[in-house]
Amino acid sequence: MKRPRSALYVPGDNLRAISRARTLGADLLILDLEDGVAPEHKAQARENICAALREGFDCPVLVRLNSSGTAWEQADQQAVLCEKPDGLVLPKVEEAGVPRSMTLGLPLWLMIETPRGVLAAPDLAAEQSVAGLIVGTNDLAHALRTRPAPGRMPLLHALSAVVLAARAHGKCVLDAVYNDIHDAEGFERECVQGRDLGFDGKTLIHPSQVAVAQRVYGVSEAEVQAARELLSAWETGRAEGKSLITLRGQMVEAMHVEEARAVLLEAGA
Numbered sequence: 001m002k003r004p005r006s007a008l009y010v011p012g013d014n015l016r017a018i019s020r021a022r023t024l025g026a027d028l029l030i031l032d033l034e035d036g037v038a039p040e041h042k043a044q045a046r047e048n049i050c051a052a053l054r055e056g057f058d059c060p061v062l063v064r065l066n067s068s069g070t071a072w073e074q075a076d077q078q079a080v081l082c083e084k085p086d087g088l089v090l091p092k093v094e095e096a097g098v099p100r101s102m103t104l105g106l107p108l109w110l111m112i113e114t115p116r117g118v119l120a121a122p123d124l125a126a127e128q129s130v131a132g133l134i135v136g137t138n139d140l141a142h143a144l145r146t147r148p149a150p151g152r153m154p155l156l157h158a159l160s161a162v163v164l165a166a167r168a169h170g171k172c173v174l175d176a177v178y179n180d181i182h183d184a185e186g187f188e189r190e191c192v193q194g195r196d197l198g199f200d201g202k203t204l205i206h207p208s209q210v211a212v213a214q215r216v217y218g219v220s221e222a223e224v225q226a227a228r229e230l231l232s233a234w235e236t237g238r239a240e241g242k243s244l245i246t247l248r249g250q251m252v253e254a255m256h257v258e259e260a261r262a263v264l265l266e267a268g269a
Contacts, residue, residue: 001060001086001131003266004028005201005217006210007174009064011036012045018052026210027201029057032064033076034091042072046079053083062109064089068098077104087131092139096123099130107131109174113139118158121165132172134203135162138179151193163198175199181206191216219267227260234260 004027010017012033021029031052037045049063063085066072080088087107090098094116099108108129112121113136125133137155146154159175166173175194178187187209194202195217202213230247234257237245245252 001172002027003172003200004060004174006204006213007062007134007201008204008207008210009036009177012049012063013037013041015048018048020207022057024207024210025214026059026204027214028060028062030062030064030089030203031085033072033080034064034066042066043075046072046076050079050083053080053085060086062087062089064091064111067091081106089134091136093117093120093124095120096127099124099127102129109134111136112162113137114143115140115158118161121162122168125165125169125171130171132174132200133162133166134174135159135176137176140176152190156197159194159197167198172200173198175202177203177205178209179205181208184208184212188212188216219263223263224267227263230256230260231264 006026007028007030008021008024008026009030009032010021012018012031013036018031031049033042033045033049053061053063063076063080065076065080065088068090081104085106087109088104089109089111090102091111092113093099093110094114099110102108108127109132110117110124110130111134112118112124117124118140121133124130135158137152137159140158141148141155144154144158152159163173175190175197178190180186191202191213199217201217202209204210204213230252233245233247234252237252
């Protein structure tokens with residue numbers, strides 16, 4: 001799966017939202033059976049999601065199941081596995097035994113939403129069946145008893161810990177949702193912060209957030225030009241027999257060359 005810059009949650013009981021999601025251009029869709037669906041709508045949501053999966057999508061699709069131990073766990077798994085989504089999202093995972101015990105044959109994306117989940121993130125990311133980690137800051141902030149603060153200051157340690165765990169094991173990692181769908185500037189600031197922290201992309205709750213997440217987590221033209229300039233300078237330097245070069249006063253070594261090539265590959269350039 002290509003690095004998902006935008007991962008849009010879609011409530012499974014909302015047929016209109018599922019239909020509209022097909023047109024939004026998100027990198028990844030997460031069809032939801034958990035928090036976004038009321039208990040009395042779980043069965044209908046399950047039917048809707050299975051029908052949508054049979055119809056197919058133009059982008060990868062994950063399904064978020066209800067938590068292990070809930071009344072809906074078995075029915076979720078039995079229904080969804082018949083339709084083979086691109087992966088399953090497991091909420092509130094706190095120990096490696098959970099993904100290890102789920103022999104479902106699909107990639108697993110684990111939600112880190114509790115203090116125990118953050119502490120277990122390295123072990124969770126190490127599991128072979130795990131494709132990625134997803135941070136859930138609403139539940140995490142509640143469990144930590146933090147108060148809202150500019151720049152998510154009380155959560156920065158936890159956010160970085162999850163990124164560190166994912167990177168240590170070569171797994172994808174997605175930032176949490178931004179709750180205020182009317183605060184476009186705040187959403188963009190949090191996207192920029194998430195990218196600076198090392199997240200691959202952001203989970204979203206509204207169609208209006210897709211384009212901004214795509215842009216912030218994508219590769220800009222300026223980044224493409226800078227990568228091309230660095231590679232050109234490197235190739236010139238190597239042709240002259242140099243092991244290291246400088247560009248605009250900055251030292252360039254092989255690591256920077258790899259980063260530049262990665263930028264061009266992602267940009268299709």
